[in-house]
Amino acid sequence: xxxxxxxxxxxxxxxxxxxxxxxxxxxxxxxxxxxxxxxxxxxxxxxxxxxxxxxxxxxxxxxxxxxxxxxxxxxxxxxxxxxxxxxxxxxxxxxxxxxxxxx
Numbered sequence: 001x002x003x004x005x006x007x008x009x010x011x012x013x014x015x016x017x018x019x020x021x022x023x024x025x026x027x028x029x030x031x032x033x034x035x036x037x038x039x040x041x042x043x044x045x046x047x048x049x050x051x052x053x054x055x056x057x058x059x060x061x062x063x064x065x066x067x068x069x070x071x072x073x074x075x076x077x078x079x080x081x082x083x084x085x086x087x088x089x090x091x092x093x094x095x096x097x098x099x100x101x102x103x
Contacts, residue, residue, distance in 0.1 A: 045085040049075070053092075071096045 033041070053075055057068035074095040078088045 046079050046088075049079070049085055049088060067096065067099065070099050 053072055057072045058065065060068045071092050075088050075092040078091040083091065
């Protein structure tokens with residue numbers, strides 16, 4: 001591939017990524033969404049996290065499904081408390097690290 005095609009591909013991928021992220025900011029600038037929509041959007045990160053974690057519980061590499069269940073329960077409980085997504089992930093990792101240390 002020539003370098004011009006590579007540069008054009010990178011620019012194209014940048015535009016395809018940037019435009020869908022920019023459109024909501026431009027369209028909703030100065031407007032407030034209804035409370036129901038705000039509530040739904042606040043739960044999207046947790047729904048995404050759940051969609052990523054739940055299937056992995058059943059496909060643990062070492063065959064110890066209890067390890068996956070402990071991690072899922074830890075993530076669920078930390079999320080119920082109201083922590084943000086980063087704290088949910090880090091807390092679940094910390095609890096699983098302690099679990100693997102003791103068991």
